[in-house]
Amino acid sequence: MKNQKKLxxxxxxxxxxxxxxxxxxxxxxxxxxxxxxxxxxxxxxINRFGNVAGINTVNEDAKELLKGYDPTNExxxxxxxxxxxxxxxxxxxxxxxxxxxxxxxxxxxxxNALKVVNDEVNEALAExxxxxxxxxxxxxxxxxxxxxxxxxxxxxxxxxxxxxxxNDDEDNITLEELSKYSxxxxxxxxKENKLDVDELI
Numbered sequence: 001m002k003n004q005k006k007l008x009x010x011x012x013x014x015x016x017x018x019x020x021x022x023x024x025x026x027x028x029x030x031x032x033x034x035x036x037x038x039x040x041x042x043x044x045x046i047n048r049f050g051n052v053a054g055i056n057t058v059n060e061d062a063k064e065l066l067k068g069y070d071p072t073n074e075x076x077x078x079x080x081x082x083x084x085x086x087x088x089x090x091x092x093x094x095x096x097x098x099x100x101x102x103x104x105x106x107x108x109x110x111x112n113a114l115k116v117v118n119d120e121v122n123e124a125l126a127e128x129x130x131x132x133x134x135x136x137x138x139x140x141x142x143x144x145x146x147x148x149x150x151x152x153x154x155x156x157x158x159x160x161x162x163x164x165x166x167n168d169d170e171d172n173i174t175l176e177e178l179s180k181y182s183x184x185x186x187x188x189x190x191k192e193n194k195l196d197v198d199e200l201i
Contacts, residue, residue: 040059
């Protein structure tokens, strides 16, 4: 009888542990993403806790900038603060140039996360007395779009704006060429070709 009780106790403990691990795994998996573009391009993945599940560094500049940094399970605002500080310290955002930052995601399921990102970006700019255009792009994306974007070393947010430019451009510029442009350069390209920037985002 005692052995049976011990067995049931052990099985109960194991069951609780398995449920706990499965729950943690379920809650920790990424369920939404926000892209963050200057010229380095990042995709911030967010889990059901509202914390960062990981970051996709989709070009070499981004990989170098965040080298050695693991944001897993950190608060979103802390991660954006780290990214902004590194962008500023590396000279990607500075006083002597036009600065353009684009934040992209789906407002329907990422509204709170988008607000956190925007608030942190604007706070970092204000603390460093920097002026910048912060563009917000509301987009719906799928796995195919993300795959195509990554194949061209850009985020899904930057890929979306490039696709719109390619559809409206008459100069036969290529996706490969536009993928090398910074966000500011893409906006300038749109203006030079008399394209409505508001319609692009």
